[in-house]
Amino acid sequence: MKRNIAMNITPVIPDGYNGPIKQLTCRICKHIFYLTMADYGRLTEVYYCHECSLILIEELEKNQVARSRIPPKQTPIPATLPLEQVLAPVFRPPEPAIVSCRPSIYVPQPRTIDRDKMTVAQLLEEAKMLDKTWRYKEALVSYEQALQRDPGCLAAVYGKGEMLSKLSRPKEALAVYDEILRLDPTSAKASGEKGWTLISLKRYKEAQAAFDHALQLDPSASRAQRGTHFLSSYIFRNQGVEENAGIVKKQTAAKAALAKPCQSAQDYYALGNAFFTLERDVEAFDAFARSIELDPFNLDVYERVSTLHFIRDNYEKSLAIYDQALQIFFECAKLHEKRAETLVRLKRYQEALDACNRAIQLDDTSASAYSEKGEILHQLRRFSEALDAFDLAISLDPDDRTPHTQKAEMLADWGKYDDALAVYDHAIHLDPYDFHSYWGKAQLLARIHRDEDALVVYDQYIEQNPHSFEGYLWKLLFISERKRFDQGLTTCEQCMVHNPHLAQAYEWRGHMLNHLHRDEEALASYDEAHRLDPGDEGILLSKVRLFVQAKRFDEALEICEQAIQLAPANPSAYKEKGDILTRMKRYEDALPAYRKVVQLDPKDTSAYEKVGDVLCTLERFAEAVKAYDHVIRLRPDFDGAYRSKVRALEKLKHYDQALATCNKGLQLSPENRSLLSARADVLKKLLRYEEANADYDRIERIDPHSLYVISSIIGKVDLKQVAEAKGRLEAVGKAIFQPICLLMQEKQEWIGTPKQFKEIICLHFPDEFMVWYRAPYKYVDELKKITPELRVEGIEVGVPPETALVTLTRTVMEKL
Secondary structure, eight states: OOOOGGGSOOOOOOTTOOSOEEEEEOTTTOOEEEEEHHHHHHSSOOOSOHHHHHHHHHHHHHHHHHHHTSOTTSOOOOTTSOHHHHHHHHHSOOOOTTOOOOOSSOOOOOOOSOGGGOOHHHHHHHHHHHHHTTOHHHHHHHHHHHHHHOTTOHHHHHHHHHHHHHTTOHHHHHHHHHHHHHHOTTOHHHHHHHHHHHHHTTOHHHHHHHHHHHHHHOTTOHHHHHHHHHIIIIISOOSOSSOHHHHHHHHHHHHHHHTSOOOSHHHHHHHHHHHHHTTOHHHHHHHHHHHHHHOTTOHHHHHHHHHHHHHTTOHHHHHHHHHHHHHHOTTOHHHHHHHHHHHHHTTOHHHHHHHHHHHHHHOTTOHHHHHHHHHHHHHTTOHHHHHHHHHHHHHHOTTOHHHHHHHHHHHHHHTOHHHHHHHHHHHHHHOTTOHHHHHHHHHHHHHTTOHHHHHHHHHHHHHHOTTOHHHHHHHHHHHHHTTOHHHHHHHHHHHHHHOTTOHHHHHHHHHHHHHTTOHHHHHHHHHHHHHHOTTOHHHHHHHHHHHHHTTOHHHHHHHHHHHHHHOTTOHHHHHHHHHHHHHTTOHHHHHHHHHHHHHHOTTOHHHHHHHHHHHHHTTOHHHHHHHHHHHHHHOTTOHHHHHHHHHHHHHTTOHHHHHHHHHHHHHHOTTOHHHHHHHHHHHHHTTOHHHHHHHHHHHHHHOTTSTHHHHHHHHOOOHHHHHHHHHHHHHHOOTTHHHHHHHHTSOSEEEEOHHHHHHHHHHHOTTTTTTSOSSHHHHHHHHHHTHHHHHHTTEEEEOTTTSSSEEEEEOHHHHO
């Protein structure tokens, strides 16, 4: 018979013991503990560590007292219930009415009894558990209690600083790292963490100094390396977001990670990140799933996986990961907020609003939750409520520029332009290095036709950050849209003065010179850009386009090949190559280039369309239809793909399918004149003239001034003539009429002797003419009788003796 597991105190290993031991995990605190093998063999089942077993006995004793007071009709709680059920009334808060699910796994809770008996090691383990489950306030308490017991515990000091940062208390976090550096000025770790804290405080130059100091102390300090990269890429913006050398370094490290054995959840998490770096997504997500299976309590892993799905535009999968986490952490405010962000991307705004309200209900001190709520209300056009939400976010965190810029965007959409501009100014004041605020203000000024003021804003950012190309780039785009290329050239030269080694400045100078038709100077500027950055294939492709404009196709192809060798995974180079070969009418060579594009970028609709167009040119219409189907699957609203597919189906004489394609496209765009014209043409081929004319009339009603009206006028069928022709056909016999119409749909002209005329009719329609006339001249006589009716169909007829041979010619009307 099994013992009562809750009534035994788990023994501790005696001091000085050096025999065999057994490792176990406590069901309450989730910490690892050890037993001697002798005790493990003696005790049938052991579930709890020594400290938790003491607490459990106290809880069960209280429970026994409570049970003795229960009236006879009331069912007592069995003593053998699992711990989580016994402790549920004590530790778990009441479930709100709007939450329908309970956590499927018991979430470890901080100890509430005899905390003064906990060791520093136990407090640190508890803090780590609370940290990974996003309970930062509780984790901070654990770290502070550990420091009360051991003020010199560095792990607790660093943990305290990290929790303060996560709780958006960067000034306090900075004080922690400063204290560490006061005691140990050679701590590279503290200097690196200080740098990240200074970034939170928008003290970027001091942050850079902290990172530089950390790297002087330890050149391999990864946090300091990442901080330096972050500042140069996203704040000072004086380099690319990912340099080639950095990418190669990451991939090399990822490949090395694949060789490491995996045992723990953390091992599988590292493996997943390595696979993702190598763009092996399926294996990456399998590894992440295994990590979550081994440790379902690490919310950082859920967030990482959801984010990776998010950046791959797999928003439904991203949402599913948050839903999975909420099955366990159903009262985690941050999870509900993250879920709301994903629902916004799915344009499920009401659900997003509900999720955001739930987050606020759980934690009404979260500025980011109110900011997200404001963004959702903005999308729902509930401007007044959105304004209230943004103001609440700002009151909770006045130094965060995000709710300010979101508020400005909302005010602009609301039509309150002056208020929006004022808010943008405040956001710029909060963070003068944040380009997004400048860009939003410039866009708004352009929207209200204040172009010169918009240019002043770009200049303000350039003055603040003269070594960042970001400001110059957006100013150049703004100028180029307005075709002010001389001014663009001046901007490039201004950038080159401050950044003489910046390849992008020379490349854009080439663009401006190209627009000004100064091609030789443009080419020289591209060459200089390539010299400064020989690893940038984009500069080579700029040269390619310049040569294509000059119709120097052979030189363009040669440079295109260089770009492909430099970046074999870049689809743009193959697309340029395909375009050049198409212009050279080398369609067989262009086709593999376009197919390489869709292999590298399966979502590139324009590449699939070009594959279809080339296949049509090569008269491989069935394959072309498949290519256009890819386009339609990716972009169901792209009417050009429907039109191209219809043409290919007409070539295959699949008129019913062509009609179905037109109808599908017109369901999405009922007034699309191109598709209406295409459907009318198909209906004529099916001899459904009344319906065809109805579509032509509809085109004229939609836009009487459209060029399509001309084709409609020409394409219309005279129904009176058709009726008369049908009547004559009834009189003369219509056996030969439809076969000739079908025959001439695939030919522009046919010429031959009467004997050849009979042969081609009998060859194409053997069943219909098996028992017809034997003499060829009889076929010619029948042809003469229906000449007027064929003319109505756009087919001119010539027969002997008027012409030397029988001739059938399709007129222009049939083309239309």
